[in-house]
Amino acid sequence: MRFSKISLCAAAVAAVSIAFADAANTLVVFSTTGDTYADGTAVQDGEWYALCWSANNEFGGLSSECEPLVEGDRVFLMAPLAEGGRCPDVVFQIKSSEAPTSGNYFVYLLDTRGLDGKPSKAVNKKPAMVNAAVATNAEAKGAKGTEASSYATGSELSKDGSGAIAWNESGVDNVGQPEIKSFRIDGDRVKIKVANMHPSVRYNIFTGSEPGSITKTTLDSPVSAESNSVEFDLDKDQGKFFKVGRQPLTK
């Protein structure tokens, strides 16, 4: 297995500090703007990303079994998150008692493509072994990922690197529920102003023919909230009922 270095978008880094604001636990928010494999092709939907941590400024790399190569490095999250050529917004919570007190986080795109050219399915909740040619191509091993954030909170990192991780249910609560504040028609367009948005979340307007089944997205690309309020601009004929919601991680 090999690594590809990726970059964090500025919005994701900014979101980290907001996510930390009122959480006893540690929240790490990350996303990417668009990624490619080392061969230059766009990352496929379902490809795996890894959220890694190192006490130093450099993460030591992963083995083909997805284990850190350097003692003390940790992998907090490994999941097939890729969607639309990028890693979508992920809010990840680490229980305070397990959170590192210092160090740096890194996000890696994993190339798990097998002989069929598709990203690996999960085996034992990790990527399966990839074909030998890719698995031995470890030229990027030890490449430095991009720093996601550095901070100090929580207690000592567990030595075996397998501490309990908390998914961000409380983080979702902190994000809050978006709300349509105004709705107007301008020619063939519908302008929907939404408030109570969070910078770490991407939103879309969903439509449907019944209020209880509003599932169709109206925008090809979801919108990140650069402020608390955003006005969406839609084709008027896209639906009868409209609702704002978070663009799902998985379709």
Place this chain on the structure above:
Amino acid sequence: MKKTALLTVSALLAAAPVFASDVQGSNVFGLLTVLSKAADTIVAVPWCECSTADDQPIAISNIVKTANLTVGDVVSALDEKGDVLRTWTLASGAGGVKYWAAPVEVIENGNPMAGITADKAHAARGAAILLHRANPTSGGDEVPFYLYGQVGTNATVSSTIYNTGASSSTPVYSLIAPPTDADANLLASGVLTGPVNGDSVITRSLAGVNKTYTYKESGASGAGWYASANPTVAPTKVDLITISAGTGAWYVSRSSSAKPTITWSGVPHK
């Protein structure tokens, strides 16, 4: 802090869809396009005011989109007691922005006073308002108008019928409409109860054609609602009074002895 689920790293895959479904808007908006050729339309109130509170009556100024209406068009609505039919006329303000000019309805010491503004007068789902348009067609085709607002959460909604002082010689009129985005049958089971002999319902089609239905306790086919295609044909009993989506009807009471009720159930709600 809400209970936090403890998961190992490898269990996170299962948690992702749960996260994805949690951040959802607290309100739903509806848009109803009414394809009407009628100059005068009884307009339904299917939606609510945009609000964090549910099912708030919507301001008259927010019921019908004004952009494709003509300056001089008029909306009218009954007041809260059903006594006064207020009217607002579409005017052009600064920058060409259209607004509903307040009616002149109060005379005090001989001076006309501005009436309530359209953003301060409200109508609830189940009610209807009147719309007069100078240009309901263009090139022979209908010019649609649009109703939009927040979707109500109450699945059961009533239409208010006024009948204080009603008699056969002095009928009292109410504006009613289904609080829905679809055609509705006023005579569907459980909707209209307690009509009084002589009461009538006047619907208006999207082409502007009125149709009158009259309740007869002793009609040729027994108690029920009767209508005829034209005045030269004896009315026959009907089991459908269809009110088209986006439109309403007049309910004409001819007795104050008992008040009929109109209750719509299972109407769209989020």
